[in-house]
Amino acid sequence: MERFHIYVIAVYILVTFISFTISVKWTTFERDDSLNGKACEDADIAFSNMLIYDKSACVLKCANHTECKSVFHTQHTGDCTGCSVSYGKNNLPTGLMDGSVCYQEKSDCPSGWSSFENSCYFITEEKTIFLSGLAKCESFDARPVIINNENENNFVLDLIKSTTNQNDDFGFFTGFTDIETEDTWVEYGTNNQMTFEYWGNGEPNYGTLENCLAFFYSVDLKWIDISCNFMLKVICEINK
Known part of the structure; x- marks a missing residue:
C-alpha cells in the first residue's frame, strides 16, 4: 500500500509539472x-x-x-x-x-510584434525617411532590421507579404547602409558588415545617390539600394 501511495504521489507531481510546463x-x-x-x-x-x-x-x-x-x-x-x-x-x-x-x-515579444528565433519584428504603419524610421524603431528600444541569414530573410518576406499590400507600400527600409564607404554595406552606425545578400538583379546600382537598403515590391521583394530620403515603411527588430 505504501508503494502505491508513493506511486500516486509521483504521478501527481509529474502531471502537475507537465501542466505547469x-x-x-x-x-x-x-x-x-x-x-x-x-x-x-x-x-x-x-x-x-x-x-x-x-x-x-x-x-x-x-x-x-x-x-x-x-x-x-x-x-x-x-x-x-x-x-x-x-x-x-x-x-x-x-x-x-x-x-x-x-x-x-510563448513569445517574449511585445504585443503586435512577430517572433522568429531570438528576435521580434514589427513593420511601422507610417512611411518615413530612413533617419526618422531609425528614431521610430529606437522609440521601441529596437533597431531597423539586420538580416543575418536566409532563414531570417524568408521569415521577413513572409511577414511583409502577410501584413502589407503592394498597392499601398513600395518598400521597407532595413538597417543596412553604405553611407560611410561606398559599396561597403554595414549595419548603420557600426562597422558590422552584412553576412547574407538578397539583392535584386543589377542591384545595388546608383552609387552615392542611394545609400540605404530596402525590400522592394517591384523587384519581387528583393533588396535594392535606395535614397535614404525616400519615404518607406521600416522593419524594426528587437533582440530577445
Whole structure:
C-alpha cells in the first residue's frame, strides 16, 4: 500500500509539472482547417516519435529537447513531432493532420510584434525617411532590421507579404547602409558588415545617390539600394 501511495504521489507531481510546463512555457496556436499533411518541413524536424498518445507527454518531450521550439501531436496516431523553429499565425507549417494539437514556446515579444528565433519584428504603419524610421524603431528600444541569414530573410518576406499590400507600400527600409564607404554595406552606425545578400538583379546600382537598403515590391521583394530620403515603411527588430 505504501508503494502505491508513493506511486500516486509521483504521478501527481509529474502531471502537475507537465501542466505547469504547458501553461507557463508553451502556448497553442491555431491550425488552419485547410492544412493537411505533415507537421513541419523535414529540415526543421528536431525529433519524431510515434505512439505518444498523451499530448502533455509530447509537449514535455519537446520542452526537454534542446533544439525543439514547436511540437505537433496527432492524437489518433500518437505521432509526436518536434520542430526546431517556432510557428505563428503568419508562418504556419505546410500542413497538419486532422486532430493535431499544436504548441510552441510563448513569445517574449511585445504585443503586435512577430517572433522568429531570438528576435521580434514589427513593420511601422507610417512611411518615413530612413533617419526618422531609425528614431521610430529606437522609440521601441529596437533597431531597423539586420538580416543575418536566409532563414531570417524568408521569415521577413513572409511577414511583409502577410501584413502589407503592394498597392499601398513600395518598400521597407532595413538597417543596412553604405553611407560611410561606398559599396561597403554595414549595419548603420557600426562597422558590422552584412553576412547574407538578397539583392535584386543589377542591384545595388546608383552609387552615392542611394545609400540605404530596402525590400522592394517591384523587384519581387528583393533588396535594392535606395535614397535614404525616400519615404518607406521600416522593419524594426528587437533582440530577445
